[in-house]
Amino acid sequence: MNARIDRQRSRLSVIALTLMLASCGGSDHPDTAVPDAITQIMQKPAYANAIWAMQVVDLDTGRVIYDLNSGSQVYIASVRKLFSTGNALDVLGARSTHVTPVYKQGNVDANGVLTGNLIMVASGDLTMGGRANPDGTIAISAFDHNEADGLGNAILTAPDPLAGFNALAAQVAAAGIKTVSGDVVIDDRLFDAFPFREEEGFNVTPMLVNDDVVDISFSSSADGAVLPFNYRPVSAAFSVQSTLKTDSTTSGFKVELTPDPSQNLVPVCFGTANCSGAVSGTVPTVEQPPLTNAYPLVRTFRVSAPSTYARTVFIEALARAGVTVTAAAVGPNELATLPAQGSYSSAQQVAQLTSAPYAQDIRFVNKVSYNIGADVTLMLYGLAKSGSRTMAASLATEQQELSSTFNIAPSQYHFEDGSGGGETTANAKAVIALLRGMRLMPDYAAYVDSLPFLGVDGSLTTVTDFEADPTLAGAKGKVYAKTGTYVGLSSTTPVVPQLKGQALAGYIDAKSGHRLAFFVTVNNVAFEGFPTVLNAFQDEGMIAAQIWKLQ
Structure with a gap:
């Protein structure tokens, strides 16, 4: 019973925090402009007709540091797993077992x-x-x-x-x-x-x-x-x-x-x-x-x-x-x-x-972006939270949780499953609100540990070539973030394959010592095979490393 009371208090604290975040600065503030070191990456020829969105926030104060199209609905793909695994971890607990x-x-x-x-x-x-x-x-x-x-x-x-x-x-x-x-x-x-x-x-x-x-x-x-x-x-x-x-x-x-x-x-x-x-x-x-x-x-x-x-x-x-x-x-x-x-x-x-403690399941799902595992995670969350037995009912339960606990409105995202399939979208503010809210949850440390570490493990093991810019080498192991890739068909005529979304979101322990929450995605990139995905992966890893260096 005491654990349940503590978790409820945590949720009330999250609501207060997210309301404070909503009143903080945004894209209309000139001091939140994206710096040149990052825009140079975003302006590469490969992204000539692409759309970028980004937000970087100080995790403790809620101060918006960088902001670009943060209110726009963009494809986030498997970054969606941040939501399903975060809620499941909070409800089931890091030490629970199957x-x-x-x-x-x-x-x-x-x-x-x-x-x-x-x-x-x-x-x-x-x-x-x-x-x-x-x-x-x-x-x-x-x-x-x-x-x-x-x-x-x-x-x-x-x-x-x-x-x-x-x-x-x-x-x-x-x-x-x-x-x-x-x-x-x-x-x-x-x-x-x-x-x-x-x-x-x-x-x-x-x-x-x-x-x-x-x-x-x-x-x-x-x-x-x-x-x-x-x-x-x-x-x-x-x-x-x-x-x-x-x-x-x-x-x-x-x-x-x-x-x-x-x-x-x-x-x-x-x-x-x-x-x-x-x-x-x-x-x-x-x-x-x-x-x-x-x-x-x-x-x-x-x-x-x-x-x-x-x-x-x-x-x-x-x-x-x-x-x-x-x-x-x-x-x-x-x-x-x-x-x-x-x-x-x-x-x-x-x-x-x-089974191993549930924190290990969440770590598995996020480190390697295990899609079936994320869908099962959402179902287990729905069962534990409201007795939901279907995907639709679990999504509805999650929607209520995001509104009441994180102050994230349904208009800020569109989820079709627990893993980021289909036309999964969100805006940067929704992702940041979740990331900031999770810091007050009892198992926040396990949540951060579940994410891929830049240059160390999971899907970020080989993303960034630190040898190309030794000044970014300190970012290795200091960026904890979920990746997301969505390759589909363009809405143009003729219809062609397109990297509809490449996203990255999580936390950065910046060079200054501050912990930041960040989200970045690029949408609608001309697709020329697997190298397109790999290059976008690497560029977003470099953006995260630049954030580490600049802050």
């Missing part, structure tokens, strides 16, 4: 035979132990596998993606169950499943395995040879075949996946025998893979039916633990056999998996 239990539905005889089903109840645990480091943190990499197909490569984390399923299976065996004379079912009814970004072709549920992807990792090979590869998780639920080979006559990586994720196609065969995906194409003999400049080369297939997939990998984990399941490992997840939601008895529980 508990994923396993129940027996029936009796176990003297021979260890369970006559009935074994049920795993999904809790919204983002990693299910599959990214667990020995020190209890969640493993991340500079180039996350969730973006492998879009970016052209990734770095896989070291932990076993099935570690949590193996741990649960071992507990089931330790509970004396040797045979399940029935089925294994994943109860994924925590919230209502919803389409991920509509066009992607699959639903988000509270059950996740390896972030709902199957990784394919290719090694190098001699000219004309098929590249050696392996994939994970290894399961009868989904296999991979590949004819990808090297070719001395090609100058680029032409990797084709079937089904093709670039066409928003996903495997739909989960739960049936021989479900698989195929990789084909060519890679250059000498050239190294993008981003990492070294093999392995990583691609992924989407797990479009996570509960069905989880059922198979859990049955396989049980087999490794010495528990036989009479039902076929590959098959549908039979929700119709489940008891009423919430009716499970503690006496029937035979295993449980406890």
Whole structure:
């Protein structure tokens, strides 16, 4: 009860702070002009027809330092995650955990035979132990596998993606169950499943395995040879075949996946025998893979039916633990056999998996910009705050929170999900109000720690080339900010691909010692392939470093 009272007091303090911010200076004050060192970046030829927006505020006093188009609605993409993760962290708490239990539905005889089903109840645990480091943190990499197909490569984390399923299976065996004379079912009814970004072709549920992807990792090979590869998780639920080979006559990586994720196609065969995906194409003999400049080369297939997939990998984990399941490992997840939601008895529980503290989930989502994780985060927030079971209801709950706690009006933003998909917009003032408000929340330190650190980790690991300007080197590790990228189609005729939004927002511990809240975005940049995104990324990193230096 005292914790709840403290959080309510914090929210009232946030309201007072944001009202004070609203009365502070703005773009009509001449002393808030953007300095030349920053405008020179904004005026590069690549941004000739682009629109910039920016606001920099002293975190403690609310003084507006720089202001440019701060009242304009602009594309912010994954900067939206600042809102969903901030609210969830405040409501759930940095030290809370997810508990994923396993129940027996029936009796176990003297021979260890369970006559009935074994049920795993999904809790919204983002990693299910599959990214667990020995020190209890969640493993991340500079180039996350969730973006492998879009970016052209990734770095896989070291932990076993099935570690949590193996741990649960071992507990089931330790509970004396040797045979399940029935089925294994994943109860994924925590919230209502919803389409991920509509066009992607699959639903988000509270059950996740390896972030709902199957990784394919290719090694190098001699000219004309098929590249050696392996994939994970290894399961009868989904296999991979590949004819990808090297070719001395090609100058680029032409990797084709079937089904093709670039066409928003996903495997739909989960739960049936021989479900698989195929990789084909060519890679250059000498050239190294993008981003990492070294093999392995990583691609992924989407797990479009996570509960069905989880059922198979859990049955396989049980087999490794010495528990036989009479039902076929590959098959549908039979929700119709489940008891009423919430009716499970503690006496029937035979295993449980406890997640890392929730601060680690938020860190994972923000450091690597994990989209599905951000959507699940919003759903968990909605459930905890108001019992919301749908995306629409969770968005409505969040809207009330932003209005009452942060004094951010609905007219200042447009959110379609929890991750920044679609036409996600906000104005700079809304983002700054959130960032300033979060400083009074009980878990503010965990919030800041969840953000990528410039030149250190997450999506900002390799953004800024400090060697190009050694005077900015001190900004390394002093900028804590969320990135956002939105590539879509222009509203012009003819319609062409466009970097509709590249955004960066968070905090800066400036050279002066002051902590600043900042937001910067560029919209409507002519798109000429991945280098356009990379260059905008780097330029906004340089802008943040300039802010550090100038303040």
